[in-house]
Amino acid sequence: MLVLKNCKFVPFLTEGVDFETGDVFVENGRIEKILPAGSEYPADANVFNLAGKTLLPGLIDLHVHLFYEVMSDIFVGNSAPQPTTTLNAFRYAEELLNDGYTTIRDVGDLHCRAALYVKKMIESGKVDGPRITTSGPIISSNWTNLDSLDIYACGSDGFRDAVRKNFANGSDFIKLYGSGSLLLPSNEPGYPILESDEIEAACLVAKRNSSYVSVHAHGPTAIDMCVKAGVHTIEHASMITEDTLKYIDDNNLDTALVYTMFAIDEVLEEPESYNGQRMNALIDWIKSSLLNAYHNHKNILIGWGTDVGLNLYKTDPMREFRLRKEMLEMSNEDILKQATINSAKIIYQDDKIGSIKEGKFADFVVVDGDPVEDLSVMYRIPEHVIKGGKIIR
Ligand SMILES: [Zn+2]
Known part of the structure; x- marks a missing residue:
């Protein structure tokens, strides 16, 4: 004892x-x-x-990619061999536990499922690391042009098929890529890149499997479409509108928003880069959207996310706390709940953690x-x- x-x-x-x-x-x-x-x-x-x-x-981070070591991994995918990738994922997991993250959610793995193998090693007690829940590779349309990372699907049949396959291969939940990216220069963050029937099909199969769908979504149309199709967690939620928030409230949905301020702030720190300029042009819109959700929709849970590569994470591991305080001026109580009990509720694990x-x-x-x-x-x-x-x- x-x-x-x-x-x-x-x-x-x-x-x-x-x-x-x-x-x-x-x-x-x-x-x-x-x-x-x-x-x-x-x-x-x-x-x-x-x-x-x-x-x-223990702290909970709901938006991590364990394979993600440096920023370029996200742009080009990670072509490192599976053993290297898995060891890198393990290093990240070890670092997160050391910093107090006793539970993490991996929201987008490589095809080799590094996060899943790390999770299995931790669960078997052979190594120490956080409790992990993992989506496996992200399911998307071919619009992202990230074939080294994503599984492409098309139409409701294609999405049903891809979701079933992900579950069969060990995914705990499903991650979709639902809008363009803020970081990929070829992408337009506002564009929805999936259609409603595709998202609905994914949500239905996930529900049959007693699980849920999470989606990467920045733009207002993409977010609205995902909420109405039944997605449970909106990642980033950058430009969520009052209409969508009201829809969630009016329909008593348990949709949750996972903010990722660390990644946003890091891009803002590079004002000379293309991404920095784009982020600077959008940041007021993003901040006012995130603040509106926080201040005026108290029933909608906000979860904890970071979304940065290991090398950057290590420079200031607890930066998400500072950013929620300084950029969004959230209350200390709310920030502490977001990093613990509210994130536990979002992944339906508040009977065990949080x-x-x-x-x-x-x-x-x-x-x-x-x-x-x-x-x-x-x-x-x-x-x-x-x-x-x-x-x-
Ligand atoms: Zn991400």
Whole structure:
């Protein structure tokens, strides 16, 4: 048994307790009980005294591509051999866990399914890494011209076929490419590149498989079409309109939006490049759309995403926290929920992860300070990371 003593809790991320400092008892990878500080514990327990530092649930990143090492991988696909790609994916997974991401969602793998193999190695206990849920390769139309990355399909039959094949090959959910890209110079981010019958077919097959569809979508028409066709998570959601948000609310849909500010900000940092110029021209539109969804549609969950390659991620691993605070001026409470419980709800795993509660996985980060009062505590990597009761560092 592991006992985490003298933990300071964040009330809205800790369920079933009415005290602010307590001891967390962990057995078989799960939280067995949470008692007030100073409770008795078995003599043979492994005791870790947090001495009043804050215990948060493990962080969750819903928009990662583990194969993605440098920006050019996205443009040209990754032609590295499968072993190299899989090792790179493993390095990224290891880094994410070390920084406190105990669960991640891979939203677009290569054809060789590097993320899936990394996931299997982690689940078998042979290596440490985050809990992973993976889409496999992205299904798209041939419009993206990314055949080294995407699976092309055409028409509702083609999409049904491709979705079934992805599930048969181990995908946990389905990722579609639903609009042009902001990064590919040949692409127009506003263009929808799928048709409604194709998206609907994908959503229906995913539902039959007790799963869901996530979609890359920037432009307003593409986003609206995807929402109405039944897509569950809109990735980036850059130019989502008030009409689409109202449609989600009026119809009580559980559509969620996964913001990816790290990737957006990085492109803005290169004002001389073609992408930087394009992003600069669109950023006010993007920011006002994301802010409207945040301020005026509180029932729509906003998830945590980053969407950058490993090399860039390593330069400032917690940058997403700073950007949500500084660029979008979100509240500390909302930002902390987005990185934990709200992202857990979005992937239907809030019975296991996302908050500190008896019965949930013992996935935690420990930070020195109170992130509710001062979010800058989260701008550096946590002091300690624990996954499934194992102290990672
Ligand atoms: Zn992405």
